[in-house]
Amino acid sequence: MPNLARDLIIAKLEKALEDARAQQRMPLETMPAVEVERPTKPENGDFATSLPLRLARSTRVAPMEIARTLTELMPVDEVVERVWAAPPGFVNFNLRQEWLQGQVLEIIQAGESYGAIKAKNPQKIMVEFVSVNPTGPIHVGHTRGAVLGSVLASILEAAGHSVTREYYLNDAGTQMDLFYASVYARYMEALGRDAQLPAGGYQGDYVIELARQVLDQEGERYASLEREEALKLLGDTARERMVNLIREDLLRLGVDFHVWFQESLLYESGEYRETLDLLGEGGHLAHREGALWFTSAALGDDRDNVVVRSSGAPTYFASDMAYHHNKFVKRGFDKVINIWGADHQGHVSRLKAAVGAMGVDPERLDVIIAQMVTLKRGREVVKASKRSGDFVTLRELVDEVGPDACRYFFLARAPGTQMDFDLKLAAKESSENPVYYIQYAHARIAGVLAKAKEQDIDWAKADVSLLVDAHELNLIRKMLQLPELLEKIAATQEPHHLPHYALELATAFHWFYENCRVLSSDPADRGQTLARLKLLEAAQLVLARTLGLMGMTAPARM
């Protein structure tokens, strides 16, 4: 891809500023950062900058005068057709029609890589997400983070970074022990033995099913073992089965990982020990009340945190520190993005403190907190609690709503806002969901292109300069926004803009389709037909690309 129009305009502005200073037409002490925006109103141009308004104070020059000076210093070229000053102090830019037309060919040439950007500083990035304990199936609350993480990872890749998608598997620790004991109790129960769920054990029906499944497939062998031995061996199989279930459920949603990182490895490899030693040497650990503490209060956190309990068992936080040591120091990620639920929000500061104490710049760790999802059936709130067993699983959700709608729905909301998910509504309205509106645009294009092929129309040599209708140019303009958008999302880590863009793109297409007939039997329209087929080919590509980045299907028929 050539440079983005936006970047060309920024370069133009920067040059104009330098010229203005050199010619002493503007008293600039330092060069300001140049930013351009896309005006909401088309009459305000394809691009605009409010630079004159920002510079008015420091230069003590009237905004409109600055705007006019800059305008004079920016001649039109092959990309920009018109530059003008607009009150109260904007400079607006319009793109040249010929350039827009040419972009159709550029998009087709870029093909499936359209929108991909060469990052100015490509980074090795890890996105760690979901990471639910394998003590039960994934439920609705985790789905948001799953979608968010997978799409963010795709977009970061498109923006030129090298991305690892990782699931942190907590296969050690007290919750797992509790889970094993719960499965064991259900297993014995299934054999008719007297068994009691441990205090605070996992009560969900899935534990009963799991135990029964093990019994069916592996027999009674665990019952004859010593309890401790049985817990270990039965635990192993139960955990594996649970992890597989989680993996399958996520795959149904279209979420996949490069790495399933086992917590237990941190202990086996000695990295846990190594991390503690490192922190100890730095003076960040203290023995107190029989336990070992990370002295995070001294680093600005609200309080110190226990790393090793008085029982000698490490806390979850201890392994998390070792895990992040592994991410940054052992594996050398430039940036790590963790996606957590709102209930983990209190852990951000202490983990950042720990990362800093390891000698890693805490800025390299980003934690995105996805706020709670309230699940509803109509007006009724559905409680989701894994231990009480009363929850809706990801699998049930995907079965009911479908993966595409599910992804779109979770993706379209900014992570920081709490959201309601009405199961009833989602299922009922699925045929009028924006998802279908977007996919329908893709299917419509596929239909026209297929028809053109049936008629042996070859549009390879179409003349794009015939694309002069406002609807056509509008569609091209919209297609050209994708690369900028991806760059922005990669920088702000807010993928929710993508579904909104997809909707706008689909609207631009439907509007075009309504107003511009593509296939015409009139020989006089031949040139226009070919050009429009070319445009559709590009539009289909951009739609498919956008849907693909969201992990959604781009159907040729619906």
Next chain:
RNA sequence: GCGCCCGUAGCUCAACGGAUAGAGCGCUGGGCUUCGGACCCAGAGGUUGCAGGUUCGAAUCCUGUCGGGCGCGCCA
């Protein structure tokens, strides 16, 4: 009590400190003899919770306040 997040149209949500705060759903009224009507067009609907402040300009930043969510364990 302290900390983090969120209050925008009837509902679900957008809006990079910028120009008249926008979409979808729902509601009202229109639109195909031709490529897929799962479409298009128009309209109604807003004191951006409230009050101050900063700024040429605030839904956005700051302070306070009201309302909601989540945290504040030798659980994860």
